Amino acid sequence: MARDLTLGPEWSHVMYERLKAEGVSIFAWVPDGGHKVPIARSLEDDDVISVPLTREDEGVALLAGAHLGRKKGVLLVQSSGAGNCTNMLSLNAIGRFPLLMLVTMRGEFGEQNPWQIPMGKGAQPSLEAMGVHCLRVERPDDVETTVVAGLNMAYSADQAVAVLLTQKLIGAKGF
Amino acid sequence: MAGPMSGNRLDRREAVPALLGDVSGKLVISGLAGPAQDVGAHTKETPNAFLLTGAMGAAVPMGLGVALAQPDRQVLTVTGDGELLMNLGSLAVVGAMNPPNLSIVCVDNGAYGETGYQPSHTSRGVDLEAIARGAGIPLTMTVDGMDDIPAARDLLAREDAPVFVLLRVSTEPSARYKRSLDAVQRKNLFRDLLGGA
Numbered sequence: 001m002a003r004d005l006t007l008g009p010e011w012s013h014v015m016y017e018r019l020k021a022e023g024v025s026i027f028a029w030v031p032d033g034g035h036k037v038p039i040a041r042s043l044e045d046d047d048v049i050s051v052p053l054t055r056e057d058e059g060v061a062l063l064a065g066a067h068l069g070r071k072k073g074v075l076l077v078q079s080s081g082a083g084n085c086t087n088m089l090s091l092n093a094i095g096r097f098p099l100l101m102l103v104t105m106r107g108e109f110g111e112q113n114p115w116q117i118p119m120g121k122g123a124q125p126s127l128e129a130m131g132v133h134c135l136r137v138e139r140p141d142d143v144e145t146t147v148v149a150g151l152n153m154a155y156s157a158d159q160a161v162a163v164l165l166t167q168k169l170i171g172a173k174g175f
Numbered sequence: 176m177a178g179p180m181s182g183n184r185l186d187r188r189e190a191v192p193a194l195l196g197d198v199s200g201k202l203v204i205s206g207l208a209g210p211a212q213d214v215g216a217h218t219k220e221t222p223n224a225f226l227l228t229g230a231m232g233a234a235v236p237m238g239l240g241v242a243l244a245q246p247d248r249q250v251l252t253v254t255g256d257g258e259l260l261m262n263l264g265s266l267a268v269v270g271a272m273n274p275p276n277l278s279i280v281c282v283d284n285g286a287y288g289e290t291g292y293q294p295s296h297t298s299r300g301v302d303l304e305a306i307a308r309g310a311g312i313p314l315t316m317t318v319d320g321m322d323d324i325p326a327a328r329d330l331l332a333r334e335d336a337p338v339f340v341l342l343r344v345s346t347e348p349s350a351r352y353k354r355s356l357d358a359v360q361r362k363n364l365f366r367d368l369l370g371g372a
Contacts, residue, residue: 057232058232058262058264061233065237069241070245087230091358096358
């Protein structure tokens, strides 16, 4: 699939292409509007493996397994899924398994659905409580460099990293 | 201590080695607690075996990750009924991805042995083989006696579709094995085995 901008913003296409260029070949995801570009593109891309998860922490374990098998992957989740990962992140902490999570944020800048707010507030603290480095992105121009920075921290320094794609970047959904 | 369905069941110390056989050519992931003991005792923790000691629920998705990353290698994941019940959705992910090189053995003793043998849901009628089949795993089987072992071994040797074998055992303890708790060391040994950059 080419860069179809009717599918989603340019920064999301740039991010997908750069991840592939950096050797990421497994995209594990839960359904998410903010991640619709990498989800749709990975599903149609014969060069990568696109894995639909039922729960976010499956992706944490799956990417640890992929690392054992010497493949790089990325986990695409929403902030509401950060809490579902908490105990599974023990794996990264104790085994120094690399992890790059790309987290689309809800419940912050301009949120209109009050149900999104608690986990939106809790996402970064709960990730940090488990030792995950959080890199926030607010501007489209910073997405690519931040994702590459996170990927390098993950796969060169054996760290767990979350790039938080903030609501200021993505825009708040009308509700 | 033994649950109502544990009479006449297999002893895992005999049944697990008989079922798994020679796993030296496979990549092996084991979930925490009893299965890690079973697999540790069986493999003596060779570099091709990664045993979890926590992260409950990780075994199946971790095995799937290995299988997707290493499509030319056979991957065996061993888990327990308690761990699998915590992450039933992972069976749906296996069914959706349909990796031909992944097999899953669930050692089902109907109890949470690690925490004092509270009965698990499988001793109250929950059938994990039926759930695995319903999740889209095409090759499944339940082992209730040693007579079933040869057919189950044949199934585990299949390389054309994912396999799920439910091994129903008694609440007798697993074989004891003093495994490494250094996950970084075990990770590096496993990865070194696979070479590459």
